[in-house]
Amino acid sequence: MSKLHDSKKQYDNIGIPTELKHVVKDTIRESKGKRKKSMPFKKWGIGMVAAAAIFVASVNVSPALAQTLSSVPVLGSIVQVVTVQEIQVSEDTYNADIKTPNVTGLENEELENILNEKYIAENEALYESFLIEMEALKEAGGGHLGVASTYEVVTDTEEILSISRYEVNLVGSSSTTLRTDTIDKKNEVLITLPSLFKDDAYIEVISSYIKEEMIRQMESDESIVYWIASEEEIGFEAIRPDQTFSITADHKLTISFDKYEVAPGSMGLVTFEIPTDVIQESLVSNVYIK
Template sequence: MKKMNKLKKKYDEIEIPPELEDVVKDSIKQAKASQKKRPFLKQWTIGAAAAAALFIGSINMSPSFAQAMANVPLLGAIVDVFTAQQLTVDKETYQANVATPAIEGLADEELQASLNKKYIEENKVLFEQFQQDVAELDKAGGGHLGVDTGYEVRTDTEQLLSIARYEVNTVASSSTTMKYDTIDKQNSILITLPSLFKDDKYIATISSYIAGEMKRQMAADEDISYFLNDEFGADFEKIKPDQNFYITANNKLVISFDDYEVAPGYMGIVTFEIPTNILSDLLVSDAYIN
């Protein structure tokens, strides 16, 4: 509860424009209400449901029991990702739905606080930019503008947590960008793409595989298109050293590209799962990718 209060305090310090104060207050009330109703457990098989409910119930009722269980290596900490705040604007030509995630339960409270702070600040900047853009459009006689943000938990295992955060901007057309955080929950490490490999040879290896996969997909399906041999010179050459990525529950590396980054907009977010066999000699270890 103490950590939750600290997080709420940080949100309370975010300055919200006066004209949207009522809208924000309503959205916060709705967010809080939904959190209270948010089930702690997903659907379990009938046989496991009673035992799981008893176990979680014991943790909720007894802080000392929860602390004791957290000290058992096989169980570890229970990490939760939830919507801490949701800011909405719903007007005739202006729409915003800005949902901010927060993490609770990481053993490293400093890492947890830094991630939650990052999510808060990112969405604060985004919402303020939306406000400025709306004001400029109004001065120019009006227009259409929309922004939608949210998140998905892509991986949640005993070891790994991968969170994907999306941002959809709509003006004349829409574009989507994704950001990912992959965390080693056991060792409290925020994993970066370069940290997985011995050196930068992974860039060429992954890029070569993706280029080949693009060609294979285009040959198999005429509706699939990538920026290869592009007449405007926007050919895909290689991934960035810090290219967007996440790690799946079965320990596979997935490389992600935003709208228009390597393909026309109709292709949307494009991802490629990289075969581990082409990475094995390049990896620092098989702790995450195997």
């Protein structure tokens, strides 16, 4: 599964400076420099049809999907998130179900395009890796392979839009990877974790709180297990500067970890809500976190 694991890293991290008034310009410039050129979406869809026996559902050709999309809530008065394409593969012991989100309605068209091209590139890499792994298994005599990719709008307010994408390996250990983009809908800028704080001191502040919370939860419930680094054991030491995060509807910061990242698989994806008073001194402002 190494190729599938590698594909999870093949997407663009869009940077953002602390000074929010310059964020759009810098985000677009940095992202253009980092992004790899990907195939146009229509071309990718045609290539996939030729590559394997798959079902492609799009907004234009699938009545069932169109009905589903009709129930997708409008985010604010303009912005929407819809499924632009769904790829399904069902071939003996090989299965894939890959859904690609698409953001529409942002006046900042360059940011909208950057996000949508990133979502396409993520699922393009996942699907191509799936095909490679499937062919390798067939040549080796067969096996089981399954992947899924879906998304969820986790926060939808007048101010904030957070879109989480879930990538799941459905066979064996059934690993799950989470990625979330959080957008300031009023100013139409992408918010990153570093942009919320004055400097990188937030890493230690948040990490210390999470360790304390892990210990508290384990002491209160013996079924809960976290891997915390110590002199004797390898485990969680600190969050990454770009750790997966979201902002809730009531303006609280949450930090998330992939399945197996800080705990056994039975714990699944793990999320911690960080009390605002813990990070107050590190915040740039209380515009987003209150």
